[in-house]
Amino acid sequence: xxxxxxxxxxxxxxxxxxxxxxxxxxxxxxxxxxxxxxxxxxxxxxxxxxxxxxxxxxxxxxxxxxxxxxxxxxxxxxxxxxxxxxxxxxxxxxxxxxxxxxxxxxxxxxxxxxxxxxxxxxxxxxxxxxxxxxxxxxxxxxxxxxxxxxxxxxxxxxxxxxxxxxxxxxxxxxxxxxxxxxxxxxxxxxxxxxxxxxxxxxxxxxxxxxxxxxxxxxxxxxxxxxxxxxxxxxxxxxxxxxxxxxxxxxxxxxxxxxxxxxxxxxxxxxxxxxxxxxxxxxxxxxxxxxxxxxxxxxxxxxxxxxxxxxxxxxxxxxxxxxxxxxxxxxxxxxxxxxxxxxxxxxxxxxxxxx
Numbered sequence: 001x002x003x004x005x006x007x008x009x010x011x012x013x014x015x016x017x018x019x020x021x022x023x024x025x026x027x028x029x030x031x032x033x034x035x036x037x038x039x040x041x042x043x044x045x046x047x048x049x050x051x052x053x054x055x056x057x058x059x060x061x062x063x064x065x066x067x068x069x070x071x072x073x074x075x076x077x078x079x080x081x082x083x084x085x086x087x088x089x090x091x092x093x094x095x096x097x098x099x100x101x102x103x104x105x106x107x108x109x110x111x112x113x114x115x116x117x118x119x120x121x122x123x124x125x126x127x128x129x130x131x132x133x134x135x136x137x138x139x140x141x142x143x144x145x146x147x148x149x150x151x152x153x154x155x156x157x158x159x160x161x162x163x164x165x166x167x168x169x170x171x172x173x174x175x176x177x178x179x180x181x182x183x184x185x186x187x188x189x190x191x192x193x194x195x196x197x198x199x200x201x202x203x204x205x206x207x208x209x210x211x212x213x214x215x216x217x218x219x220x221x222x223x224x225x226x227x228x229x230x231x232x233x234x235x236x237x238x239x240x241x242x243x244x245x246x247x248x249x250x251x252x253x254x255x256x257x258x259x260x261x262x263x264x265x266x267x268x269x270x271x272x273x274x275x276x277x278x279x280x281x282x283x284x285x286x287x288x289x290x291x292x293x294x295x296x297x298x299x300x301x302x303x304x305x306x307x308x309x310x311x312x313x314x315x316x317x318x319x320x321x322x323x324x325x326x327x328x329x330x331x332x333x334x335x336x337x338x339x340x341x342x343x344x345x346x347x348x349x350x351x352x353x354x
Contacts, residue, residue, distance in 0.1 A: 010267030
């Protein structure tokens, strides 16, 4: 069996890549499993894979490295229940040092299992940080971003359809100079040929015997994680005139606009509407297409927001968005659950150095 571990910053497209890959493999009758991961507990991505009928479990309340025992339990549960040929394990986007804390322990405790590590990167954010030297995030957050790329076995530069060809060619030269010793793929997750190329690379990739763990400053790493605010909220919308899904979509877009207008850098904003429709934003993003909504007198909306701002500020912006749409649609919006926090200091269960 193979475990394909995915790292990469928030909003880089890891979930979409896994979804597309699973679709291709399942169409060929190749059984798969998915493990999602987050610092929170109620995950949009977990509900998303469930809605697609893709076997999946989640490790919540901390990253894979800090909850390694939970990761092992989820792997074993998928094996016993579904006997997958491969498992895609998506690490939380604020996590790094995966080689020492996840890849090497998996290789030690599961010697018959092949492990790969792909790191996804949004091509636009990569350009801003590598070529334009923009300070979109704090230095400690950028530290995590570049440490993720440093330890990658395979770098997948994603969302290339959103960049002009001339800009992409220039970026390729920059990446070749800096990361030319690694496997680098350029991908649009919505193109089948690109996803197949990535799957082929995963099948052909062999982790070097002398795989190097990162030289990493955990205090700076912890500072970067603590700079990000997490908000998980479940809303219930009631609309007597049947506009509940429209109101839910308006809440999602209003929260995005409020965060952008306030100048807070977005890792990602993810929403799950009625357990069937996923809506995503990253920094500067708009939706690729308008979601298809239906008349409904009630709706549920799960919110996962990861933004560089204090949690209490993020919570206030979410409340303002909720109240504004409640007034505009003349319905009722109930907050059934709410959790806002900053990730704690990373304390991996195992760390195997060089």
